Amino acid sequence: MLFSRCSRLAMASTNRTLTSYLTRASRPFSSTSPASYEHILTEIPKPGVGLITLNRPKALNALSSPLFEELNDALSKYDGDKEIGAIVITGSEKAFAAGADIKEMAPLTFSSAYSNNFIAPWSHLANSIRTPVIAAVSGYALGGGCELALMCDIIYCTETATFGQPEIKLGVIPGAGGSQRLTRAIGKSKAMELILTGKNFSGKEAGEWGVAARVIEGGKEELLAQTLKTAETIASYSRVAVVAAKEVVNKSQELSLREGVEYERRLFHGLFGSKDQKIGMTAFAEKKKPEWSHE
CATH class of the missing domain: 3.90.226.10 (2-enoyl-CoA Hydratase; Chain A, domain 1)
Incomplete structure (x- = not known):
């Protein structure tokens, strides 16, 4: 029961994480x-x-x-x-x-x-x-x-x-x-x-x-x-992957080991819906430098 509930919560958080990141990344800001x-x-x-x-x-x-x-x-x-x-x-x-x-x-x-x-x-x-x-x-x-x-x-x-x-x-x-x-x-x-x-x-x-x-x-x-x-x-890395990596490390300070591993796995699964996962793995297979889209 607990495992199932954690899975649903983690998947929902994954969707919010990726959606929030993509929304944030599209906002204009002039660093110059x-x-x-x-x-x-x-x-x-x-x-x-x-x-x-x-x-x-x-x-x-x-x-x-x-x-x-x-x-x-x-x-x-x-x-x-x-x-x-x-x-x-x-x-x-x-x-x-x-x-x-x-x-x-x-x-x-x-x-x-x-x-x-x-x-x-x-x-x-x-x-x-x-x-x-x-x-x-x-x-x-x-x-x-x-x-x-x-x-x-x-x-x-x-x-x-x-x-x-x-x-x-x-x-x-x-x-x-x-x-x-x-x-x-x-x-x-x-x-x-x-x-x-x-x-x-x-x-x-x-x-x-x-x-x-x-x-x-x-x-x-x-x-x-x-x-x-x-x-x-x-x-220099994919912004989407970096944000996810920071999030899962921070979650390790709040969740039990079992909950943390489950949370990590759901974010890992979620990244297979990103463009950068395809870019990164394709570039690796072709021995090329990835050109990240940050999406």
Whole structure:
């Protein structure tokens, strides 16, 4: 009974996934005319790659509601651009994002924070963006900065990057998913220690613990070069397959193994209805490079 129900739900999700992607891909967006922002910079440094740089240098890229309004806008525009297949978020060499803006938070009351659902929009990246997002972390990624990195699909960092959830030192707790995503990444005991003590951990440790996919030797320039290289590789594949691959990996964090495998299989089956499946397999058989239609 459960197996059958999961199958039906997975198939329905497959149809919604493919239909939603094709609708999204057809929406017009000019990547050659980037919006003007105050707190972030946007550019397209590689074919198919959108780059967002947090740009509050005097505040060490401290995260605020105005910054997230701009970040969410840029993410949505890249996500809706059929020419963009991967997104990179980075900061400066000194700070990816040194935390949330304390000046904005300090005067809040329970009533104002709760009534206005404070920082809920910060989860737009994790909840709504289907294009793969890579964080390139150099310097400080503390509090909200660590949480922003954890929302991304992949993290690359320098050895000397500094991660942490120091909210306990301010009389509060992580509020943008840090207690949940960090625990899933490194396990309960280690996450509990870090969150209860406010202790930081290095980029080297992030790589050893599985928080970061790669630790890049050298400075910010090499970090960004390697991150953009990976983003360009991802962007070179079928957009339909990439979106499906991201979705099934994310589902592994929510479903049981049996449900997850069934969900994966239904998306796999669904991709046989795409043009790119035919293009990819035909090109492989003919020993040619596939020319993706992204349909």
